[in-house]
Amino acid sequence: MTYVLTGNDKPIGGFGGFRAKVTSLDPRMRIVMTAVYAVVVVSLSSLWVLTAALGLSLWLLAFSGLPPRKTLKRMAMMDSFIIFMLLMLPFTIPGTPVFSLWGLEASWEGLRRAVEIALTANAVILAVMTLVGSMEPVTMGHALFALKTPERLVHLMMFTIRYIDVLREEYQRLRTSMKLRGFRPGTNWHTYRSYGFLVGMMLVRAIERSERILAAMKCRGFTGRILLLEDFRFSRSDLLFSLALSAALAALVWAEVSYAAS
Amino acid sequence: MPLLELTDIRFAYPGLDPVLDGASMRLEAGERLSIVGPNGAGKSTLLKIIMGLLAPNGGSVSAFGKRCAEEADFHAMRRRVGLVFQDADDQLFCPTVAEDVAFGPLNLGKSKQEALAIVDDVLTRLGLMHLRDRVTHKLSGGEKRLVTVATVLAMEPEVLILDEPTNALDPVNYAQLIDILQGLDQAILLVSHDPEFRAQIAPAGYHLIERNLARF
Incomplete structure (x- = not known):
């Protein structure tokens, strides 16, 4: 996907x-x-x-x-x-x-x-x-915006496109580090708990990342509107x-x- | 008139021990300073306070001779101070390099044509024109770093603040970054653990030690 x-x-x-x-x-x-x-x-x-x-x-x-x-x-x-x-x-x-x-x-x-x-x-x-x-997908976002789709939805879509890969890589890194420490998924509490930690950690990291992104955007003069280049x-x-x-x-x-x- | 001045800054994250307690510093026009200190000493926190992303519990931040207290003050100062974040992925959020570089100028109220002209100008100056239409998250770590510098320089800041810019750079990109930074005339505030890099860019500066800033 x-x-x-x-x-x-x-x-x-x-x-x-x-x-x-x-x-x-x-x-x-x-x-x-x-x-x-x-x-x-x-x-x-x-x-x-x-x-x-x-x-x-x-x-x-x-x-x-x-x-x-x-x-x-x-x-x-x-x-x-x-x-x-x-x-x-x-x-x-x-x-x-x-x-x-x-x-x-x-x-x-x-x-x-x-x-x-x-x-x-x-x-x-x-x-x-x-x-x-x-x-x-990016063009579609811009076109939807031009068609007066609510700005928030368009931004949501564009951010999803941009960060879905970053999140996936983060997931892969965590999974690899679990594997390297001998984690073998099975039908037991240890597995469920570990997956719980994994998902929880992903959520925490995603939230923290979103805060850092907002901070970075603010530092470049962001005021709540993203101006699009495409005409x-x-x-x-x-x-x-x-x-x-x-x-x-x-x-x-x-x-x-x-x-x-x- | 100092470009940036911190006076007696005190700061603690809620429920934790203070990170900064009475830290003061100033950055004059054309000056290049580095901030060094152990991990977790509060260097990134200090930068966030300078940019108004965190509000200090005490003390004051002034930029360009004007005291910054409200979000509106910081909004004005952020147009003149550029911060390059530690993690390039946090900074590059637009789909393509050109759009990301144009984001700042567009926020400054430039027209699309002006913004595109700035994009081409900055990328040419930094020798990154070949990355112009690349998708940001497909860039290599080094390319991402150089592009983040471009996105900030596109706003023509008077002060450039860099947070660990040499993380994960290969020798080629490292040399190119030094080249770019040495060619700038902006004042620079550098946070870096890399002694060689500091020696090249900003040999003098402050030690962040025991919640305080000491000049060296």
């Missing part, structure tokens, strides 16, 4: 050193459009329209210039979180039976719902990965991209409405 969050110059998706085409677009616009996209896709329910939405996400992937194989693999990783729910749905939603397995009846309605959820989830996660996931520009290509995506979303909504009417 820390590697993902703090990798050297790597976007959050871990496409190391890769300069994707999508990164030239305004990050603020990408975040807003992703939110709009997610809301629209979640509100769709027709399977055909959802398939079209997934197609749109794939088009985004192709457009973004991210390595498709790697990105799709990541999408499949997300699927592993919902796979059990999807497998259970046909058997838990009552309705017209399709087939039976070990005496359990699967229903059409459940199957339909499972496909609907799978399509929605994959379409949204793919869009999030291509538009937002390709952003460096964002909303350019013509951003406008074109957001217009095109909005048009595609409008088409999806239109298709959904006319499908529902027929």
Whole structure:
């Protein structure tokens, strides 16, 4: 996790050193459009329209210039979180039976719902990965700030990015020193107590470090606001991209409405 | 007019024996002083009191001829006094070197363009331009140390205070740090256990011994 969050110059998706085409677009616009996209896709329910939405996400992937194989693999990783729910749905939603397995009846309605959820989830996660996931965490922080996200939350995120590795190293050092003194974890009180000390020591050190950081910031004239260097520009290509995506979303909504009417 | 003056400082952490009891010192313009003393003698505490991060139980701190008592006074003096912390990781909190160096100037009310110009200027002067866009926590220990000096110098302080700057420096970075410090015209207050380093930067100074400062 820390590697993902703090990798050297790597976007959050871990496409190391890769300069994707999508990164030239305004990050603020990408975040807003992703939110709009997610809301629209979640509100769709027709399977055909959802398939079209997934197609749109794939088009985004192709457009973004991210390595498709790697990105799709990541999408499949997300699927592993919902796979059990999807497998259970046909058997838990009552309705017209399709087939039976070990005496359990699967229903059409459940199957339909499972496909609907799978399509929605994959379409949204793919869009999030291509538009937002390709952003460096720091850029995302700056963009969120520009989008009027509360300053405290943005600072919290940026400090987390900065210090998660320092804390991990501290943890590793403590663990190593425990190991060097012959500590072998087992199922006994000594182990629990030692882990308790370890976590406690990490907390104490983290608090003390945060106090020292604040002191260092104060010494450099900190007054409660961090001024950010990055400037964002909303350019013509951003406008074109957001217009095109909005048009595609409008088409999806239109298709959904006319499908529902027929 | 001394740049920094401590008069009769008394300080104790709550519930513990006093760390400082009647310590006084002064730093004149252009002067370079070191503070030496055993571990735990209260050197870092003394620096925190100078910077107004800890309030003394008695005595007074003056900077640039003005007595500092309230946070607002210290806020003004911190713009003119730069402190380089013992642990570089405490000081470098921005994602990239450029942003960290720009943090101080931006706090001083400089515009982004001015801040970026200062960043380039300071890094060029210290020969650290190659680190400009590096991620701060991926720097080596020595690089981190040199960058912390840059972050403080970017504010063009009149006094530079260094707390154990030679900790964990290899010979190359050590030599570069000495080079950088010798090229400065600021007054320097140095806390260091390293006799060779003190001899090069600030041979004279104060002994912190038995809760008091003695000139040597």
